Amino acid sequence: MSEGTGDAESRLARIERLLESGEREVAPAWRRATRGEPRWAVTAVIVVAVVLQWMLPHRLAFHPYWALPALELVLLAGLIAANPRRVEPRTRWLRWWGLALTGVISLANGWSAVRLVAGLVNGTEATEAGPLLLTGGGIWLTNVIVFALWYWEWDRGGPMARVRGQSQYADFLFVQMQSPETAPPDWEPAFLDYLYLSFTNSTAFSPTDVMPLSRWAKMLMMLQSSVSLVTVVLVVARAVNILK
Structure with missing residues (x-):
């Protein structure tokens, strides 16, 4: 009787170990199909970018x-109407719609950045100094949003x-990919x-x-660093020169 019980317990322990090893081999969420992320974050940040562009000289x-900010709002409204709560792959055109929105925001901010740099040079x-720092800061912050969108989109x-x-x-x-134990x-x-x-x-x-x-x-991050460096250096240098 005791031998039979021991064998049963041994088999049960072996099954538990197999189940535990199987659980450990489950792919992390970022490598398998999951639900789309909530849309509110990207929507709020895009609205901030539009407002910043609208406030520029x-x-x-x-x-x-007003043309490009208005177009951005129209494109954003289309995305929200198609996927109001989560970013989900319902139709193929949504992908291109989102890329078009990111492209328009990039065009608007790139145009302003080039005009600002040319004027400073x-x-x-x-x-x-005050208005210059506000203008340069707005373009710099919009640039952060633009590249965040490109990273997210690609x-x-x-x-x-x-x-x-x-x-x-x-x-x-990301850190959580290297150390899964640090994240849910x-x-x-x-x-x-x-x-x-x-x-x-x-x-x-x-x-x-x-x-x-x-x-x-790597190339996109290098481009962003270069744009940020040029913008910050020229704006700050000009502001310091004005204050002197």
């Missing part, structure tokens, strides 16, 4: 100055591809993680705790 904006821009094929778990190879390596089992990068990545890259002019893995990610 009209001489730096693409004319008519030629000495025709800014006679007061990492592993974009948010809709990540929902399907299509790509097993990450373009950006269902953790996966969302838009705010890419916003943090963009902000730290713009302030440190280099990667911090999130590493680019693919070549396009």
